[in-house]
Amino acid sequence: MASAEQKLTGLFRQLGAQDQATLLAFAAFLASRSAAPAAPAVPEVPVPQEPEIIPEPEVIERPAEESVVGALKRLSKAYPMLDKKVMLNATSDLVATTIMQGADPVGVIDQLEEIFSTHYEQLKTGNTD
Numbered sequence: 001m002a003s004a005e006q007k008l009t010g011l012f013r014q015l016g017a018q019d020q021a022t023l024l025a026f027a028a029f030l031a032s033r034s035a036a037p038a039a040p041a042v043p044e045v046p047v048p049q050e051p052e053i054i055p056e057p058e059v060i061e062r063p064a065e066e067s068v069v070g071a072l073k074r075l076s077k078a079y080p081m082l083d084k085k086v087m088l089n090a091t092s093d094l095v096a097t098t099i100m101q102g103a104d105p106v107g108v109i110d111q112l113e114e115i116f117s118t119h120y121e122q123l124k125t126g127n128t129d
Contacts, residue, residue: 021047054124055081057116062109068098071109075116082119090115 012020024045058078066074072091076084094111097103
């Protein structure tokens, strides 16, 4: 039995923190359904949280003649990491302003770019308020 324990320990040490926690949880599950006498409880191992890697936005050149809807599509493609639902109020207000009041599309697109950029910076800093 000692060689199996050594092999398991060796494999455990090769794993990253997240996989070690998964292995411990699985071992605890197996022990809980086993008919064998209960083994001593395994202490909870805190799993260090790996920092989330936020990708850089894709640089997509702004066409000279771009519609507001086209800009939204371009920005959505450039910033796939952003939750578009969070920005819906601000972006839909700008689109409505363009349609209903005939606002200057170039100015509206500038504002849309600022909204996407601001939300991206908030995502990177963890400040999503």
